[in-house]
Amino acid sequence: MDDKRNLIFAVLLTGLILFGWPYVASYFFPTPAPVTSTAASTASPAGAATSDVSVEAAPAKVQAVPIGTALQSSARVLVETPKLKGSINLEGAKIDDLVLLTHRTELAKDSAPVRLFAPSGTKNAYFARFGWAGTGITAPDDKTVWTPSGTKLTPSTPVTLSWTNAQSQKFEIALSIDDNFMITAKQRFINNNTAPVEIANFALLSRTGKPADATSGGSIFTHIHIGPMGVFDDQPNYDWGYVDVEENKGEASFTSTGGWLGFTDKYWLGALIPDQKTPVSAKFRASGDVYQAQVIPTRYNSVAAGAAYDSSSRLFAGAKEMAVLNAYSQDLGIPYLDYAIDWGWFWFIAIPFFWILHWLFGVFGNFGVAIIGLTIIVRLVMYPVAQKQFASMAQMRAVQPKLKALQERWKDDKPRLQQEMMQLYKEEKVNPLAGCLPILLQIPIFFALYKILLLSIEMRHQPFVLWLKDLSAPDPLTPINLFGLLPFDPPSFIAIGILPILLGVTMWLMQRLNPQPMDEVQKQVFAVMPWFLMFIMAPFAAGLQLYWVMSNLVSIAQQKWLYSRHPILREQMAREAQEKAQAKANAKA
Template identity: 90%
Template sequence: MDDKRNLIFAVLLTGLILFGWPYVASYFFPTPAPVTSSAKTATSPAGAATSDVQVEAAPAKTQAVPLSSALQSTARIVVETPKLKGSINLEGAKIDDLLLLTHRTALAKDSAPVRLFAPSGTKDAYFARFGWAGTGVTVPDDKTVWTPSGNKLTPTTPVTLSWTNSLNQKFDIALSIDENYMITAKQTFTNGGTAPVEIANFALLSRTGKPADATSGGSIFTHIHIGPMGVFDDKPNYDWGYVDVAENKGETSFTSTGGWLGFTDKYWLGALIPDQKTPVSAKFRASGDVYQAQVIPTRYTSVAPGAVLNSGSRLFAGAKEMAVLDAYSKKLGIPYLDYAIDWGWFWFIAIPFFWILHWLFGLFGNFGLAIIGLTIVVRGFMYPVAQKQFASMAQMRAVQPKLKALQERWKDDKPRLQQEMMKLYKDEKVNPLAGCLPIVLQIPIFFALYKILLLSIEMRHQPFVLWLKDLSAPDPLTPINLFGLLPFDPPSFIAIGILPILLGVTMWLMQRLNPQPMDDVQKQVFAVMPWFLMFIMAPFAAGLQLYWVMSNLVSIAQQKWLYSRHPALREQMARDAQEKAAAKAKAGS
């Protein structure tokens, strides 16, 4: 078995499945038009399950309000932390204005920070709200104007929002925020009335439209979960997308004790985190282009006159920084919050390799150097596998003359040929499948690294050297426009950057070091494969391209070293080449 030929076949086949299947599926199995509906408001008897309570109706589609007008039209309190800046709308107690200060919309340092939340009615509305649902009580709604205890929410200055209804029943939301992305809401209901009430606290996320990454059919993001997600009863659930929720009669519900739910984008996350010891009903809803996530206890609590009900929940609103998510999971006991990053099937490989990459980034201070360091670590880890595979290839090469003799002798008796070949393998102690097993072991590592470099927000807008200013974007320098000298941007499918070209060249060099295929057609296929993969990889992030180029260079060095330890293989290759040349010359004469 030839190491690189099999590896290329495996990568190419997997790539065709990943990127070709969406086109096939969309053609032969078209997705039905989404079915949208509005869930009806339900009321529950005292103490009954609240899973059908509609805590807030999705707003009707209207002409979008300018963001500046929406922010100025209502009273607000300021939100200010090292990583977040924005405001809370006192009408409805909505957290609807959040900017991520450490992440920019573009590469330029003076570009605007990423906006995560925006007020209701704006083009990309996205907000959270904490409130109550109940029977026999007038609860605050999305139009209620709250009274704050202060004018600024910071890590050192919590704020309490208060409102009292006409029966002297008081509602308080004590908000606190840390230095990262977690907001804690402690909700208190004080029954100052004369009759008992049935009540429960809820938390809500609402967003209008889908993020740009949540495209369908043929996108490179089709195998990355972007959309509704939750952890229910200690199990991550990636089964629901935006279209799935819309098609499922407008909503889908879960019950769980602990966990969380929300909307995960490629780099950002909005998540509702209920009390981890309270049984809750979680729900995703869709109405038109408005999507909501809701969480509410499964049963109302009876609150007698003069009694107080305390409850609480949390909101994560920020970037999917692995270290931050992992810290919340461990310190706050939030299960699988770090699984908002969809590591895929090979998470058990991806997560340790991510921490190695993260450590290397801290060591070098440059993400490109960290990727090169990770490549060396991975290739070093796989060296015993490569050595074993190379030894197997040497053994197979050594028995090639005997195999050819058997093929010539028994060419008209296939069953006998198979018997004689198996006997030869046994006598020579050669396992023809030994070279294939290492290839199988390398495939999970390849996909784990692919996920890391594709999803890691730590790589976003990170420079390497010279023209590589953003490793999360494709290599921008292409000879098609004479490396930017000609004033036009070529189409993406022909904008082959320097890194993809190096990828093709290094793969071609690897093939030159390997034994050439015996079959002429196979030889032609392998001859064009490096240049084919060069075009396939061109639209990918430069970080991925850098990893593959570096991996090829390390592989070439390893091959040189292994050839020095197996001189018989090099000699056999030279003899095979001479015999083939002689046979070709004889056929031509």
């Protein structure tokens, strides 16, 4: 098989995977209807809890208040860690004010830190709350004002919030926080009344609005899941987007022992993590532009007079840093927390590649250099395959005269021609498909690296050299506006950066080294292919463009060296070029 056909095959298949798979998946594998939990769908049996608990109703459409105004409207406990800063609203015991100190909204170092949680009533309200539901009690609600044991929650100073109702029943939420993004809430109920009660603790996340790039299952071009997500009974569930919940009568219910649920954004995560040994009922809800995740035990606990009930759960609120998520999964026994990063179909390649990139970054201190190092490693690993590809090319070129003779002899009998060609391949011990293997192997590698550069927060805002200040963004320097000298920003589809141009040039150079196709249509396709891909790749992350350019350069070096190992191939190519030139000269004459 001509290596040019391999390239066409690779481009088409890569395009199908990158852009066409969601359409295929949505048609042939539609999202199944949710399995509604028994507790949520039928009358609750005696002693069963309901997941429809003390949640805030969707607020009326009013003018959003500024965050500063909302923060000053109630008493608060400060939150301060090496990575988080904010406060807890004592009205409702809401964790509703968190910014991520180690991540900025813009590339500039003096830009504001990313805000994850915001108070109710603000434009993008997003908060967590822990509470109780039950019978025979007056439970605290979102308007209850709590009394704190301290003024600041830090990794070394936990804070306990307490409140006592009119029946002398006391509620406590002991909050602690680590150096990263995990908050632990130990809830305690003390029944100082004379009658027993049935009670269960719950936790909820509530957010107003959704991220700009969120769809029902992820962007068609980015192929990432943004929105409601959970792990139920040890199974990650990406089936629900915001729109899916809305269209399912505003609700999606599950039951599970262990796991977690919440909202995953491209780089950030808010997740409720119940006690891993307690059966729970979990639910996503949508009401207007307010979305909630809720979790509550499937059964109430009976608390006798004078007795107490203790429960514990966690809240993850922060960046999806792979090392942090992985440590929580291993050290705290939280299943698949690292799956909040949707690595996609080629996760088995993406995850090892991520750790190799992470290690190389630790060695070189520059992600661009790390990408170059990864490219070289990949090409070295695939070198034996490349050798076989070139050997196959040499064999194919050697039998070209015999193939031409067969084509001339059997040009009017296609079935017989195919039969004779297969017999020739068998006699010459040539495998026409051998050259496809390197291309097939490159597709999942390319796609896995695409996901890493798209999703990995470790790559966000990472510079390379000179004008490349953010490898997770497209190359910003384009000749369309004379590299920024002209005062306008061209449309993204023509804003071709330096790296995409280098990608097109290096692909063109690779084609010059390869045998030219005999078919004129194929020749025309290959003539435009490098420049077509230059436009296609322009909007992608600069890190991915860097990988492809470097891969092309290494391939060119490999080709030159391998041609020296297969002089017959080189000589035959030169001979064919001479024959072709002579044929053209004769035609003109």
